[in-house]
Amino acid sequence: MLLEVKDIWVRYGGAQVVKGVSLQVEEGSVVSLLGANGAGKSTTLRAITGLVKPYAGEIWFEGERIDGLAPAKIVARGIRHVLEGRGLFPYMTVLENLRVGAYLQKDRDKVEQTLKEVFEHFPRLKERKSQQARTLSGGEQQMLTIARALMGDPKLLLLDEPSLGLSPMMVKEIGKIIREIHARGLTVLLVEQNARLALGVSDTCYVLETGSVAACGLTKELMESDLVRKAYLGI
Amino acid sequence: MNLGGQDVVQAIINGLCMGGTYVLIGLGLTLILGIMNILQFAHGEVYMIGAFTVYFLCVLKGLNLYLAVFISMITTAIFGLIIERIFLRSLKGRFLLYVCVTTGLSLILQTAVMLIFSKGTKQLPSLWPGSFSLAGVYISRERVVAIVMALLLTLALQAFLKRTKYGLAMVASAQHYEGALMQGIDPNVMSAMVVAIGSGLAAVGGALGGSIFNLDPYMGGLAFMKGITLIVIGGLGSVPGAVAGGLILGIVESLLALFFGSQMGIILPLVLVIAFLIFRPRGLFGHD
Numbered sequence: 001m002l003l004e005v006k007d008i009w010v011r012y013g014g015a016q017v018v019k020g021v022s023l024q025v026e027e028g029s030v031v032s033l034l035g036a037n038g039a040g041k042s043t044t045l046r047a048i049t050g051l052v053k054p055y056a057g058e059i060w061f062e063g064e065r066i067d068g069l070a071p072a073k074i075v076a077r078g079i080r081h082v083l084e085g086r087g088l089f090p091y092m093t094v095l096e097n098l099r100v101g102a103y104l105q106k107d108r109d110k111v112e113q114t115l116k117e118v119f120e121h122f123p124r125l126k127e128r129k130s131q132q133a134r135t136l137s138g139g140e141q142q143m144l145t146i147a148r149a150l151m152g153d154p155k156l157l158l159l160d161e162p163s164l165g166l167s168p169m170m171v172k173e174i175g176k177i178i179r180e181i182h183a184r185g186l187t188v189l190l191v192e193q194n195a196r197l198a199l200g201v202s203d204t205c206y207v208l209e210t211g212s213v214a215a216c217g218l219t220k221e222l223m224e225s226d227l228v229r230k231a232y233l234g235i
Numbered sequence: 236m237n238l239g240g241q242d243v244v245q246a247i248i249n250g251l252c253m254g255g256t257y258v259l260i261g262l263g264l265t266l267i268l269g270i271m272n273i274l275q276f277a278h279g280e281v282y283m284i285g286a287f288t289v290y291f292l293c294v295l296k297g298l299n300l301y302l303a304v305f306i307s308m309i310t311t312a313i314f315g316l317i318i319e320r321i322f323l324r325s326l327k328g329r330f331l332l333y334v335c336v337t338t339g340l341s342l343i344l345q346t347a348v349m350l351i352f353s354k355g356t357k358q359l360p361s362l363w364p365g366s367f368s369l370a371g372v373y374i375s376r377e378r379v380v381a382i383v384m385a386l387l388l389t390l391a392l393q394a395f396l397k398r399t400k401y402g403l404a405m406v407a408s409a410q411h412y413e414g415a416l417m418q419g420i421d422p423n424v425m426s427a428m429v430v431a432i433g434s435g436l437a438a439v440g441g442a443l444g445g446s447i448f449n450l451d452p453y454m455g456g457l458a459f460m461k462g463i464t465l466i467v468i469g470g471l472g473s474v475p476g477a478v479a480g481g482l483i484l485g486i487v488e489s490l491l492a493l494f495f496g497s498q499m500g501i502i503l504p505l506v507l508v509i510a511f512l513i514f515r516p517r518g519l520f521g522h523d
Binding site: 049051070071072075076080081082083086087088089090091092096097099100101103104148149152 | 400403404406407410411413414415416417418419420421422522
């Protein structure tokens with residue numbers, strides 16, 4: 001198991017946001033985490049990369065415990081987290097954003113090689129490489145934030161609501177990108193409110209409800225369960 | 236009073252020179268504020284310590300002035316590292332405590348320097364004695380040297396921020412803290428680096444100021460005020476903003492002093508600050 005979250009509990013101020021979430025992400029898979037606003041999806045991701053500290057439970061990555069480590073240390077182990085709201089550096093150029101994505105990579109040739117690959121995958125970013133990130137469209141910004149994460153050559157990619165605020169066309173494009181990333185052998189943990197997108201790309205699916213796992217299983221089995229479909233997926 | 240064009244040109248050169256020392260103290264303040272989200276209240280004293288280190292090395296120990304400035308830049312940067320590690324890092328986010336501790340620190344540093352070097356103003360030797368005449372205007376060489384040194388250091392800093400991995404990481408941390416964390420950037424490394432760089436620059440600023448003007452243990456207070464002023468004018472966290480802010484401030488002060496006397500030269504820039512805060516709070520080059 002690449003990533004294992006074991007019964008984590010997170011409090012924000014006085015509110016219990018995550019109440020005993022457990023999940024497993026197998027190497028090479030795409031796992032989606034679905035649920036309504038405030039179900040604790042983003043917080044679960046933020047706990048994995050150390051942006052919030054769970055007060056109970058454990059998080060294991062590649063057989064080592066990572067909860068309690070500083071975010072930069074967790075990232076250095078090969079996890080990249082595409083934040084909700086993207087977290088771009090707005091007044092830096094596209095190219096500078098990508099270079100910062102390779103901050104941990106010491107081998108310069110490797111950086112140039114990865115940059116070339118990323119530009120092959122995202123030709124639109126190459127066209128705009130000297131533009132400031134804030135001048136990109138929403139879809140392009142989302143591409144940039146994913147591309148920046150890929151610059152770090154991660155083993156596990158956490159995506160937080162990549163479809164947020166995008167046009168249906170662009171959402172489709174993001175789906176395509178996730179499938180391509182998966183095809184290259186990368187493991188993805190995807191948080192989404194857009195169930196159609198999430199189910200379209202994932203093998204395994206967890207449904208969160210008010211901080212706990214309400215349902216989980218293989219995506220195709222969950223899709224066949226009327227109860228789950230009606231109650232949680234809205235399709 | 237009869238003022239000729241020569242007086243105005245001279246005032247502008249003096250203004251550029253003062254502005255250069257303001258830029259060197261302001262760069263550190265603005266970058267520390269941008270990256271760590273704190274105002275370094277003891278930064279004026281770092282500037283003063285930098286100047287006294289040069290005094291110690293050059294006047295008391297007889298070292299070459301430029302070598303002394305270089306050594307002071309390095310040792311003051313290390314001093315900045317120590318301040319960051321002991322005070323700034325552990326107090327991040329605890330605003331009231333932070334203000335008390337850094338203000339106290341500046342008083343301690345002032346008193347310590349006064350005890351070590353005894354009271355009274357001191358001066359550093361001239362950077363380059365004498366003056367030359369250009370189109371009928373006499374220009375002192377040391378002021379030109381000061382302007383050039385400030386300019387070169389600023390260009391070096393800008394190149395570092397734009398061209399190197401660590402520089403880009405510092406800029407990134409100022410623009411999106413969590414976004415930077417998620418690229419594996421350690422915020423403690425960034426804050427140590429920014430305080431060290433800012434302190435080294437302030438030391439050179441102190442040395443230039445102390446060479447052209449005077450040296451005393453309380454010189455940091457006024458310099459700190461100038462630093463804050465230029466941040467308001469130029470915009471937070473911006474190197475071009477700090478340069479523009481510093482030079483504008485220096486020239487405006489100097490021209491005002493020429494026309495209305497030195498008191499006005501100190502007061503009117505503060506009016507400029509208020510005007511900026513009301514009409515353009517992000518300054519000339521700052522972001523929204």
